[in-house]
Every structure is written in C-alpha cells, then in structure tokens.
Amino acid sequence: MSDEELIETPQRTVITTVDDFHDAVELIALGSGPVAVDAERASGFRYSQRAYLIQLYRRGAGTFLFDPPAIGEFAPLQSVIGDVEWVLHAASQDLPCLREVGLDPERVFDTELAARLLGIPRVGLGTVVEELLGIHLAKEHSAADWSTRPLPPSWLEYAALDVELLLDLRDSMAVLLKQQGKERIAVQEFAAVVAKEEKAPLAEPWRRLTGIHALRADRHLAAARELWLARDALARETDTAPGRLVPDASLLVAAKALPASRRELAALKQFSGRASRSELDRWWAAIERALTTDDIPVHRRPTDTLPPPRSWSDKNPDADARLKNARAALAVVSEEQNIPVENLLTPDFLRRVTWNPPEPLTVETVSESLRSLGARPWQIELTAQPILQAFVDARQPPESAPEADS
Structure with missing residues (x-):
C-alpha cells in the first residue's frame, strides 16, 4: 500500500446498526485471505476493558469499523471469519x-x-x-478515550490505518521468518497465544495497591483494603477507571493517617482526587470498617512466588550460581538466534527450574521440567542443553588461585 493510496482513502464511518452490521458481514464473506483485526478500549478512562471499537480489514472486502456496544452480538461475523487466519498486533492485549x-x-x-x-x-x-513497509504511521490517538461518542474523524482514520497495513506487514514478516528459518518457531508461538488461558482473578486484588508494602500496622493494612474495596465498587458502578476517582497514593495517605473522624479525613490535603470529597461519606465508612473489624489481613500471604533473584546469594547460594551461569548461557543462544532472551525462554520458567533443578540432572529431566512449566518445543530444543551445562558447571568447585611466588 503506497502513501498515495493512504492519502486517497475515503472517510470512514462507524457501523452502529444491526442491518449495517449484517451487510458488512456479507461483504467480508466475499473477501479472501486473512483478516486484519484490531480493537480499541478505554483503558485509564473506564473500569471495564471492553472494546469500544473493533476494526477489520480483508482484501476484496474493505475496511469495517464496528461499534460493539451498539451491535452487541457478533456471532454472524464469527461464523464467517472464525476459521481463517487473524492478523493482530500484540494479540494477547486484544483477544480478551x-x-x-x-x-x-x-x-x-x-x-x-x-x-x-x-x-x-x-x-x-x-x-x-x-x-x-516504509510508511510513517502516526500513533497520536493510541491512548484516547475510545468510549467517546461520536468518535472524531481523525480517530477513525487512525483506527482504520491500524488494520489496513497489517496484511502487508504480515506478508513481509512471513518472508523474513522463512529467510531466518523461524517459520516453525512462529507457528508454535502464535498457537500458544491462542491457547493461553486468561489469568484467574486475584484472591486479594487490593494487595496490588501501589505502595502498600510501606504500611506496617495491621489496622493501616485493613484501612487500605477497605478503601480499595470502596473505590473499586464506585468505579464499577460508574464504569470509571479507579485511579481517576482517587489515586492510589491518596488511598495510602488515608490508610497511613487512619483519621479518627470524618472531619480529620476531610482535612487531609494529600487525600485528593475528583471523588475524594464528593464521596467523603463512602471513604469514611471504609475507614470505620477498618477501625472496628476483627478481620485483620495478614502481612505475608502464602505464595509460590520465588524470592527476587537479588536475594538468592543469601537465601540459596547454589541456585544463585546456577542462575548466573544459565543466564549467561542463554544470552549466548539469544545472540546466535537473534531472538530476545525473554522470548527464547520465559524468565520465570528459568528461575523456577533453577531454584528447584530436577534430579537426576540430565537433558531429559531439564526438558521435562521446562515442558511442565509451559515452554514450547522449540524453546526446549534451544535451551535445555545450555541450561543443563550451566547447572553442571555451577557444581564445579572454583579453580584454586595460583600460589604467590615466595
């Protein structure tokens, strides 16, 4: 697609009616080849992560911009494109x-x-x-509030170009993947994206409150929990991003101060945000619950999270030596394959097999450990042997330093 073709692209309109949607589906069915798909959300503005615009392009059919809240049911489109290849950029972000x-x-x-x-x-x-492709693609609307209605024409142009270039980009990349001998790798990685299960909701999501680790007293921690839950309920009710109501930092200020009255809470200047005063009764009720509850949260939860690697030298020196060796070995493979080390093998997989290495230590047992964690076959083929050798080398005693001349 040339720059001239982009300049001549007609004005885009959003499909908002069921009749227009079905007409679009018929046109898409007449197209050929893969479909380019993208979605725009309103992250940072809305509580939900729903799509507020879905863009689709197919050769022989054209470009289509759908309004999901207005259309509702997309089953007819799924029946037409479900079994063809979808081309997306950062698919894991849009698939949910x-x-x-x-x-x-x-x-x-x-x-x-x-x-x-x-x-x-x-x-x-x-x-x-x-x-x-040699085409400059402006990204000035990537962080826009896509729940806005009506959507400005410049936003629609931006959204359409995101999909209209994807198929040409896909074809160019397919050639390069073949040239680099990475077609099989790409197939496995793309399949893993589709098969990946969504993360289960956190049991205590309030613990992700930024800065909560600074709270030491139990009542303060309870206040942080109750304030977070109160804000989350309001955010859900109003479909507003929580941080736009009251920032995390403000909740922490109130939790740390633990005011003894509604008046004291209102007097906290650092307790700010557009809903900090309009919903003051809500926040004070949360603090009252924290002051009177018998359900005091514990500071440390049982978890299978490994210690941060910076502490391994003290907590598990043998694992620290293995990890340093393995990281160095995989850095070499990464350079040889021209693949980022974090794509070569998920860092958490490496840390886990390093912390608890299999016994007996063989390439087969290392391979099985990686497989059980979720590593793809191509990753195991490239990393199991280097990891094994790194572990073996870490077991060797350091060479004795040469004696000084007398």
Whole structure:
C-alpha cells in the first residue's frame, strides 16, 4: 500500500446498526485471505476493558469499523471469519475484549510477536510498519478515550490505518521468518497465544495497591483494603477507571493517617482526587470498617512466588550460581538466534527450574521440567542443553588461585 493510496482513502464511518452490521458481514464473506483485526478500549478512562471499537480489514472486502456496544452480538461475523487466519498486533492485549463479544480466532499471526522473533529492536506497530513497509504511521490517538461518542474523524482514520497495513506487514514478516528459518518457531508461538488461558482473578486484588508494602500496622493494612474495596465498587458502578476517582497514593495517605473522624479525613490535603470529597461519606465508612473489624489481613500471604533473584546469594547460594551461569548461557543462544532472551525462554520458567533443578540432572529431566512449566518445543530444543551445562558447571568447585611466588 503506497502513501498515495493512504492519502486517497475515503472517510470512514462507524457501523452502529444491526442491518449495517449484517451487510458488512456479507461483504467480508466475499473477501479472501486473512483478516486484519484490531480493537480499541478505554483503558485509564473506564473500569471495564471492553472494546469500544473493533476494526477489520480483508482484501476484496474493505475496511469495517464496528461499534460493539451498539451491535452487541457478533456471532454472524464469527461464523464467517472464525476459521481463517487473524492478523493482530500484540494479540494477547486484544483477544480478551474480542472474546467478550464472541469473536475468537482458531489461529493468528501476531505481528508484534513476529517482530520479536525476527530480532527487530523496537516492536511498536508504528515503528515496525515504518521499518518494513516504509510508511510513517502516526500513533497520536493510541491512548484516547475510545468510549467517546461520536468518535472524531481523525480517530477513525487512525483506527482504520491500524488494520489496513497489517496484511502487508504480515506478508513481509512471513518472508523474513522463512529467510531466518523461524517459520516453525512462529507457528508454535502464535498457537500458544491462542491457547493461553486468561489469568484467574486475584484472591486479594487490593494487595496490588501501589505502595502498600510501606504500611506496617495491621489496622493501616485493613484501612487500605477497605478503601480499595470502596473505590473499586464506585468505579464499577460508574464504569470509571479507579485511579481517576482517587489515586492510589491518596488511598495510602488515608490508610497511613487512619483519621479518627470524618472531619480529620476531610482535612487531609494529600487525600485528593475528583471523588475524594464528593464521596467523603463512602471513604469514611471504609475507614470505620477498618477501625472496628476483627478481620485483620495478614502481612505475608502464602505464595509460590520465588524470592527476587537479588536475594538468592543469601537465601540459596547454589541456585544463585546456577542462575548466573544459565543466564549467561542463554544470552549466548539469544545472540546466535537473534531472538530476545525473554522470548527464547520465559524468565520465570528459568528461575523456577533453577531454584528447584530436577534430579537426576540430565537433558531429559531439564526438558521435562521446562515442558511442565509451559515452554514450547522449540524453546526446549534451544535451551535445555545450555541450561543443563550451566547447572553442571555451577557444581564445579572454583579453580584454586595460583600460589604467590615466595
């Protein structure tokens, strides 16, 4: 697609009626080849992560911009495109909101992931499009509030271009993957994106409150929990991003101060945010619950999270030696394969097999450990032997220093 073609692109309109939606589905069915798909959310503005715009492009059919809240049911579109390849950029970000409306691919081509496998240093869509297609793609609306209605024409142009370039980008990347001998790797990675299960909700999501580790007293921790829960309920009710109501820092200020009255809470200047005073009764009720509850949260929860690697030298010196050796070994493989080390093997997988290495220590047992954690076959093929050798080397006593001349 040339710059001239982009300049001549007609005005885009959003499909908002069921009749227009069915007409669009018929046109899409007449197209050929993969479909390019993208979705726009309102992260940072709304509580939900729903899609407020879904863009689709297919050769022989054209570009379509759908309004999910207005259309509601996307089953007719799913029946037409469900079994063809979907091309997305950073598919894992969009798949949850697409699945929410009933759109779920059988196979994908992820252009961001492909860029990583190709060793492209910067993998943002605009950067990759410019590098491989020679087209400058402005990204000034990427953080916009896509729940806005009506959507400005410049936003729609931006949204349409995101998908209209994806198929050309996919074709260019497919050639490069073949040239680098990474077709099989890409197939496995793309399949893993589709198969990946969504994370289960956290049992205590309030513990992710920024800065909560600074609270030491039990009542303060209870106040942080109750304030977070009160804010989350309001955010859900109003479909507003929680931080836009009261920032995390303000909740921590109130939890740490633990005011003894509503008046004291209102007097806290650092307790700010657009809902900090309009919903003062809500926040004070939360603090009252924290002051009177017998349900005091514990500071440390049982978890299978490993200690941070910086503490391994004290907690588990043998594991620390293995990890340092293994990281160095995988850095060499990463350089040889021109694949980022974090894509070569998920860092958490490496840490876990390093902390608890299999016994007996063989390439087969290391491979099985990686497989059980979720590593793909190509990752195991490239990393199991280097990891094994790194572990073996870590067991060797350091060479004695040469004696000084007398």
